[in-house]
Amino acid sequence: MLRIIDARTGEPMDAAPARRGLTRIEVHASGFDASGLRVLLVADLLVRALELGGTPVWALLTGEREQAELRAAGAALGIRPFEDSRGLGAALGEAQVVHVAGEAEETAPEGVRLAVASVDAAVPLAPAADSDPATWRLALLARRRTLPLRLDADTLDEAGRTLARWRGAVALWARQPSRPVPDDVRGRLRGSWEDDLDIPATLRVLEWVETRPDLADGARFETYAYADRLLGLDLTRDVGRAP
Structure with missing residues (x-):
């Protein structure tokens, strides 16, 4: 809730x-x-x-x-x-x-x-x-x-680098078999934004998912796609594009 x-x-x-x-x-x-x-x-x-x-x-x-x-x-x-x-x-x-x-x-x-x-x-x-424009959106979301x-300019540059890294990673993860979002990950995501709309906490969950060693790449992809229904950053934009 x-x-x-x-x-x-x-x-x-x-x-x-x-x-x-x-x-x-x-x-x-x-x-x-x-x-x-x-x-x-x-x-x-x-x-x-x-x-x-x-x-x-x-x-x-x-x-x-x-x-x-x-x-x-x-x-x-x-x-x-x-x-x-x-x-x-x-x-x-x-x-x-x-x-x-x-x-x-x-x-x-x-x-x-x-x-x-x-x-x-x-x-x-x-x-x-x-x-x-998604760079601006992420810069406004990060605080x-x-x-x-x-x-x-520095704030926008940092947001642009993060966005490029995430989109590149999502495109790579999408090449692997899909896996469901783990229950604990989904719980942490929803718990972050349902706690007074704490979007910076949501972004920190994505950073954790990005490097968590026990997650399959297909689960990382589905996690980012799910979170993007809230964030609206077009994180799957580069899926299917030639490297």
Whole structure:
């Protein structure tokens, strides 16, 4: 069960308190900047985590400024589209409301508040035409959402190297017979993201799987493919390509 810390109370709350009950996610991004993009990405991860657990989700984007620019930048990073919240009320059967917002953003009083720390971007906000947007996504994922993040050339370079290494490894592992994700590995993965959406912990599990000596390569492949349903890094992109 996914539990998140309510920024209003500091207490852990179930993101989906009713079995199969609908969770409404409201995304509060004030405009097109690196911090707004991080808010959008955290909401995307929350949607993915809930759906992996079988929870139906209704995701809405609030705000008036630079919505088209924000949506376009989000799409480039693999963030799935959110509905426009204007004129919409509560949904039938709604069991939970989660507000995903920057630390300074105001939200409605009902529901759980998921706070996202700011980003200090020392690089142009839009990825260059010849760059891989997944590098930006990984750089934003690598630090806990409650901690401020500085996004600079060194951060992007490190994310790019990690992404290239993982994609190369996944392509090699895919040549071996498939094996199921071991139960302990699956448990550690789900335990990481279900603990207040701790994505850096999820990435550490992948680093552990990468070098764990007793795992078959087919199990490593299936583990990375499974985790990527949450992470959205296109880790299987190079499977089947000529070396």
